[in-house]
Structure formats: C-alpha cells, structure tokens
Amino acid sequence: MSESAAARLGPAPLAAAVEAAPDGVAIFDTDWTVRYVNPAGARLLQRAQAELVDRNLWIALPELGRTIQHSFLLPDRSVGTAVSWQGSYPPAGRWLSVTAVLVGDLLQVYFRPAGRWLSVTAVLVGDLLQVYFRPRTARHPERPDQADVVDTRPGVGDGDDDVDADRLRFLAEVSEALIGELDTRESAARLAELVVSRLADWAIVALLEDGRPGEEAWAHRDPARRADLDAYMRGRILGTAQNTPLAAALLTGEPVQLTALDPALVEPSLPTEEVRAAWERLEASSCSIVPLRARAETFGALAL
Structure with missing residues (x-):
C-alpha cells in the first residue's frame, strides 16, 4: 500500500x-x-x-x-x-x-x-473487508485443520510436497548442527548422527584446522556396531592409500564417489587383528565423500 x-x-x-x-x-x-x-x-x-x-x-x-x-x-x-x-x-x-x-x-x-x-483469510471490519493471504504447506488447502501437518515417516506421503517438506526439515536440522554448537567437535558429532539417520549406515566427519587435519567425529546407525566403528576409527593408521579419497575431497573441494572399496587398499590402515576384525564387521562396500564448504573455502569433509 x-x-x-x-x-x-x-x-x-x-x-x-x-x-x-x-x-x-x-x-x-x-x-x-x-x-x-x-x-x-x-x-x-x-x-x-x-x-x-x-x-x-x-x-x-x-x-x-x-x-x-x-x-x-x-x-x-x-x-x-x-x-x-x-x-x-x-x-x-x-x-x-x-x-x-x-x-x-x-x-x-x-x-x-x-x-x-495459498491460504486466504477474510474478515469484515465495519465497512472494510480485510483480506490476508500467505503460503501454506498443505497438499489439500481446503482442510485447514491439517494445513501444517506433514507425516514424514518412511512410506507415508509420497507426493512432491511431502518429499520437499521432509527434505526441508532435514536440511534445517543439518543447518542447526553446523551453526548451533560453539564446540566444533560437538557440531561434527551432531552432523554425523543426523546423516546416518537418513543417508548412510555410518559416517565420518573430518574437519580442517589451519589447513591441516583437525577434529573428527563419527556415528553408526546400528547401536550394535558403534563399538566396532570406535575401534576402527581409533585404531586405524592414517596416511595410507585408503585415506587418499578423503584427502582428495579436502584438497580439491570436489565430491568423491567410490562404488566399491578395494580390500587391498584398506589393508595397510589396519595395524592389528582387533582393528581388522572391527573393519570387517562394519561391512563397508562403497563410500561417498562430500566436501564441507563455506564462503568458497573447504573446512572439512563428510564420508558416508
């Protein structure tokens, strides 16, 4: 006006x-x-x-x-x-x-x-008709009692709007994980927990500090396998060929997709029988590595 x-x-x-x-x-x-x-x-x-x-x-x-x-x-x-x-x-x-x-x-x-x-509300005040309109999330806007309710359980609601709303909620949670914690390790741990709930069996978040490897966090979807993931992550040897894809993602800022993991490349990073057994129980068969970027700079990588 x-x-x-x-x-x-x-x-x-x-x-x-x-x-x-x-x-x-x-x-x-x-x-x-x-x-x-x-x-x-x-x-x-x-x-x-x-x-x-x-x-x-x-x-x-x-x-x-x-x-x-x-x-x-x-x-x-x-x-x-x-x-x-x-x-x-x-x-x-x-x-x-x-x-x-x-x-x-x-x-x-x-x-x-x-x-x-588009949700429309109209009210008559004296001689003037006031009309208000705004976007709504409902797939059926004629049902205002359900306008803001979206069921995001797997297999429920397969429409485009339901899928988009589910993705928005997930992205919101990821955003909060990245900015909601002052402690970088807490942020990394929260991000790892979020992605395994939706995207992978297990995940690793590796952060850079002054251009060098810094904090790491990891999570597994299955509580029964978390001890194995802890044993592998804490016992593995860094700097072997197995870590080259992760280093590439950190250095280039480009995603890396491994459709199959070569056991011969992983073997040098497994120094003991305990670490090797933990790795085998994790049953890793493929991996996607996504760089984490902000303000045109790579500050870490997410391996799924």
Whole structure:
C-alpha cells in the first residue's frame, strides 16, 4: 500500500489489520527490546504477548540463540534493504519464512510458516473487508485443520510436497548442527548422527584446522556396531592409500564417489587383528565423500 493510500485510510484500520493479520509481525528497537508483536506472531513463537513486549528478545526467547534465526537477525540492522530467509524454529518444530527491514531505528520483522499453498483469510471490519493471504504447506488447502501437518515417516506421503517438506526439515536440522554448537567437535558429532539417520549406515566427519587435519567425529546407525566403528576409527593408521579419497575431497573441494572399496587398499590402515576384525564387521562396500564448504573455502569433509 502506498504512503498516500495509507494516509487516506488512517492509522486505526491499519493498526487493526496488523493486529488481526494471520502472519507474525514484530518490531524491535536498537537494544533488541520487543516493542510490538501481534497475536499471530506470539502464537508462532509460542509465547503470550505479555511475555514478549517490552522485554529483550534474547532474554524472552533464549532458544533463538545459536540458531539460524539468530545468525540472520543480528546483521540485518546494517543492511539497507529488506532481507528474507527461511530457517527452523526448534520450539515450534517447523520452518519459518522471515523478512526483516530496518525503518528508522526500528527493525520490522514479518514471519510465517514456510510453505507453498495459498491460504486466504477474510474478515469484515465495519465497512472494510480485510483480506490476508500467505503460503501454506498443505497438499489439500481446503482442510485447514491439517494445513501444517506433514507425516514424514518412511512410506507415508509420497507426493512432491511431502518429499520437499521432509527434505526441508532435514536440511534445517543439518543447518542447526553446523551453526548451533560453539564446540566444533560437538557440531561434527551432531552432523554425523543426523546423516546416518537418513543417508548412510555410518559416517565420518573430518574437519580442517589451519589447513591441516583437525577434529573428527563419527556415528553408526546400528547401536550394535558403534563399538566396532570406535575401534576402527581409533585404531586405524592414517596416511595410507585408503585415506587418499578423503584427502582428495579436502584438497580439491570436489565430491568423491567410490562404488566399491578395494580390500587391498584398506589393508595397510589396519595395524592389528582387533582393528581388522572391527573393519570387517562394519561391512563397508562403497563410500561417498562430500566436501564441507563455506564462503568458497573447504573446512572439512563428510564420508558416508
């Protein structure tokens, strides 16, 4: 709405429209004090309005710290244009689509559940019909009671929207693993646990520190095989031919696919009978190695 149209309408209908909007609206001052949040915003954040207004955002919502929302909100005050992103909000167990814009000294933030379908709400206020519309995640938007419910169990829901929503949730969890922990080893361990739940039998995360091999973490999908993975990882000899593909991924920043593992190449890395037996029980037959990159630099690799 243009400024002249807003001026003609007057502040009262505009305030009523923001208050009744189905999407979240919040306004923060320079000290990150919540100056305003509408009812829909409070519901999305799972807080009462009274618990948010006139309180510091990071105190009122400590769960925002060290999440992707925190990472985007902090630099928004230095950006001259509106910034939009999508990220998970763990307390609600969903992704939010967020837009933030600085107007004077106040940061205005608009947020809603991320989705595709168009949901329309209309309400008559006096002589004016107020219409609100937003994307929804439902495959059947005519059923609002199920609009934001997506069953991601294996074999349930084979539509494109279900698959996309499942992937988004998984990517959200991976994003949180990479930015949510200050300790790099904890981040690596969380990432390994996540990928074995979806992508592989077992996984290794190798990080670089100052261009050299640094922290490592690993995980196995089967609890009965985790002791074998521990024995192999702690007992293997590094620097043998078996590690060349991992080194290649770290040095080149390119993924490596091994459709078959040659026992002759693995053998030199197995110094004892205990380590060799652990490796054999892991039954590794193929491997994919993906470099982990940020800001055009490789900081580690994920072997699956």
